[in-house]
Amino acid sequence: xxxxxxxxxxxxxxxxxxxxxxxxxxxxxxxxxxxxxxxxxxxxxxxxxxxxxxxxxxxxxxxxxxxxxxxxxxxxxxxxxxxxxxxxxxxxxxxxxxxxxxxxxxxxxxxxxxxxxxxxxxxxxxxxxxxxxxxxxxxxx
Ligand code: 5GP
Ligand code: ZN
Numbered sequence: 001x002x003x004x005x006x007x008x009x010x011x012x013x014x015x016x017x018x019x020x021x022x023x024x025x026x027x028x029x030x031x032x033x034x035x036x037x038x039x040x041x042x043x044x045x046x047x048x049x050x051x052x053x054x055x056x057x058x059x060x061x062x063x064x065x066x067x068x069x070x071x072x073x074x075x076x077x078x079x080x081x082x083x084x085x086x087x088x089x090x091x092x093x094x095x096x097x098x099x100x101x102x103x104x105x106x107x108x109x110x111x112x113x114x115x116x117x118x119x120x121x122x123x124x125x126x127x128x129x130x131x132x133x134x135x136x137x138x139x140x141x
Pocket of ligand 1: 028032033093094095
């Protein structure tokens with residue numbers, strides 16, 4: 001028997017409020033919503049994080065993203081929506097089965113506060129080109 005809480009949800013051995021299911025993916029309500037309509041989308045095959053997803057599984061998963069986002073938009077009429085996906089405990093991952101958060105946003109007082117603070121020492125044009133060059137090498141490997 002699996003120890004993974006999301007695999008248990010897929011098996012049906014613990015309950016969830018499912019909103020969408022097909023052969024490859026499951027979407028259900030987050031048990032501790034950070035805003036109204038907070039949904040999680042997962043692959044049915046257990047993968048801990050984004051590094052483990054195959055291109056095919058990732059395509060299948062992301063192919064349903066606009067459908068789910070539009071259903072949330074139609075139902076709740078949010079002002080905006082964040083898609084969020086954490087990999088590793090230091091990135092905030094608490095459940096180690098890949099999941100994509102859909103977080104509808106209402107206004108600046110909805111309580112969810114993702115912040116982007118520019119790291120000044122990383123933001124010169126030269127430094128950005130240097131960083132990009134390193135990543136391009138890895139993508140060619
Ligand atoms: P993470 O921090 O790993 O990106 O997010 C994990 C999410 O899973 C959290 O938002 C948490 O509320 C949700 N979660 C944890 N356990 C359960 C559960 O048993 N059922 C559901 N529906 N969501 C869960
Ligand atoms: Zn799992």
